[in-house]
Amino acid sequence: MSFIEVPKDSHFPIENLPFGVFSVKDHSVLRPCVAIGEYVLDLSKITHLFDDEMVNEEFAKKLFQQPNLNSFIDQSPQVWHVVRTILQKLLSKDNSVLRDNSKLRSECFHLQNSVQMHVPVQIGDYTDFYSSKEHATNVGKMFRDENNALLPNWLHLPVAYHGRASSIVVSGTDLYRPCGQSKADNEKEPKFGPSKLLDFELEMAFIIGNRGNKQGEPISVKDAEKYIFGMVLMNDWSARDIQKWEYVPLGPFLSKNFGTTISPWIVTMEALKPFKTKNVEQIPKPFPYLQHDDDFNFDINLNVFIDPKTSNQRNLITKTNFKYMYWTMKQQLVHHSITGCNIRTGDLLGSGTISGSSPDSFGSFLELCWKGTKPIKLSNGETRTFVQDHDSIILTGYCVKDNIKIGFGESVGKILPAKINF
């Protein structure tokens, strides 16, 4: 228990301590923090309280007097563990060091709703996988072949593509509806204008630490875990009409590069450990380089809400779970590096859209409304088949076990009308 009161339903008890980057009022000085209850704890202000052999004050300054988390997550999992342990100790009810120092407390704690959160790491490369069998099957049914929905490679390797790192934004950032080319099946020529089929994609992503691997030296499946620092929620906004016209033969490009929203909090793999669950059975057995027997799947409840432009009411539109993912994060990472590709600290690897098996657990409007044929009714009487201007999409994620709840907070994104009339 912490001396900081943690509301009953909070995602941020002392067992969680997710890492983020915040600034007060203006954006001028960014610094690392952890979430505890309704507060952020400014790590740059408590470096003098680090007195561990492995992480002393001087080292803590190098890690936390920084505008992002890269210096910290570039360290080894032992350092991650020591830092977490020190923070849990400092925040615990029984420890007077911080608890009874009201001056320091007033300097290092801020209410979360009073600060600005930022993208927590400098992301070098962003890769997006396609690892939900249900999602890949749904898309295959809609666009290819009802009876052979999965492409032949899908069960043999975690399909992925390289995404756009520059346009990854933190929760709360508004995005403009993108313009682009599209062509409907019944039209002869392409058109240009604002996307009409703008979609969300419910995803999670993991962030690489521990220096990554050297180019030419693939990460083995037994080593993979030690490069995975933690996870975030991610909304991989997708313009379906732009995507359909542009994506052959080299994959999605503009349809996904105008913005990708992530949650501000990175929940560490150490905090997620109690929520490990069985891997999904893989038939056929993958190649040996992808095989691992230990469970590396996680029971994370995921909800998606839409808050439409005409009301301030959240409508739950999807309820699913991360545990439905077919390929594990270890397999994704190992596959990514098998050619010798170097993965660096700060790289972001997305899961792909996470869909469950029932129609109310699908992770995109495309699937929920089955290509626009099954509109969703909202509480204000409106319907949706895709995202409309001024709609906000809210992702949440949390784990519960033995009366402990830890979560990711929210990833919120609002779509503004297309900015430029061409």
Add this chain to the structure above:
Amino acid sequence: MSFIEVPKDSHFPIENLPFGVFSVKDHSVLRPCVAIGEYVLDLSKITHLFDDEMVNEEFAKKLFQQPNLNSFIDQSPQVWHVVRTILQKLLSKDNSVLRDNSKLRSECFHLQNSVQMHVPVQIGDYTDFYSSKEHATNVGKMFRDENNALLPNWLHLPVAYHGRASSIVVSGTDLYRPCGQSKADNEKEPKFGPSKLLDFELEMAFIIGNRGNKQGEPISVKDAEKYIFGMVLMNDWSARDIQKWEYVPLGPFLSKNFGTTISPWIVTMEALKPFKTKNVEQIPKPFPYLQHDDDFNFDINLNVFIDPKTSNQRNLITKTNFKYMYWTMKQQLVHHSITGCNIRTGDLLGSGTISGSSPDSFGSFLELCWKGTKPIKLSNGETRTFVQDHDSIILTGYCVKDNIKIGFGESVGKILPAKINF
């Protein structure tokens, strides 16, 4: 003319002055430089000679006492121009400031063959286009339909995909043959092992400067030129067998992420200006956002050599020209940002494989040897259909007009045997 003697066939007369980053002996201190004849000029050592209103000593220090060129190319084209003009003045025969200061000369000039060159910019995102009509047609004929080789979108937009930034290496860096999954048409199951169909791709790429654009604010075609700092040679190594199996439906991933080789020298658009040539005619006319009447194509001769493992003899295997590109760099950049995607200083945008119309001007083994059916004979008696272990692939590029030759130097890459036996 420069007081530094420039050999007759050099790519680096005073009219060129391409920018790069080098280190002496060990790699510990990297610093910006320009090439002049057989020398590099260390810009960090001559910042006190900058006395322009726009670029004085203090500002020059901020630009050039850096481990990469990002601070410099982040500036406006006016600054790029002023720096180039100052350097041309300092290097000219008539100027005694540097010419007659033998102490300074010994500190700031190094023979190119005595220094180590580095990737000259910190690359945020790397995008690869597919803008040679001849290349896209060749690939379409081989893998799709002889009579409908170009896909329907190709003439309407510059097709592209997001590439991998982490594994971009500078000329002279050896790469290991990648391992991965592949499946031959006549086989039922995929195999795992070293790629057997390893290919080069002759490309050029341009580098973004001038701060790029803000997210949500597309770059207009009339503004595009001012974000393009300069160009490099690029070899987009491709494992064709891995690519074929993995690339549906999301595009190339592992097949291209193990390494991409660029030349160390960025030739500025200002140096390339005299070599502008007519754009390729575009039918149908593209959408207005992609239209520009001014010529923005460049007459750059491109050669590819292979130096096989058993000899030290370069074999010319391709002779083509950048001017065959269908989409211009301005169109590529404008299209890339049309959704609001933000392009940043240091981003690298590749042309895609550059093929001419005749079979000896194709930009890859895939096309030159037509899917392995037409082996190329080398001077040592061997043949090639793809790259073998210990082969070096050498790209060169240069422009000639009115007795002035400026060039890109070389981009060299050697393939070592696959490192790990799985």
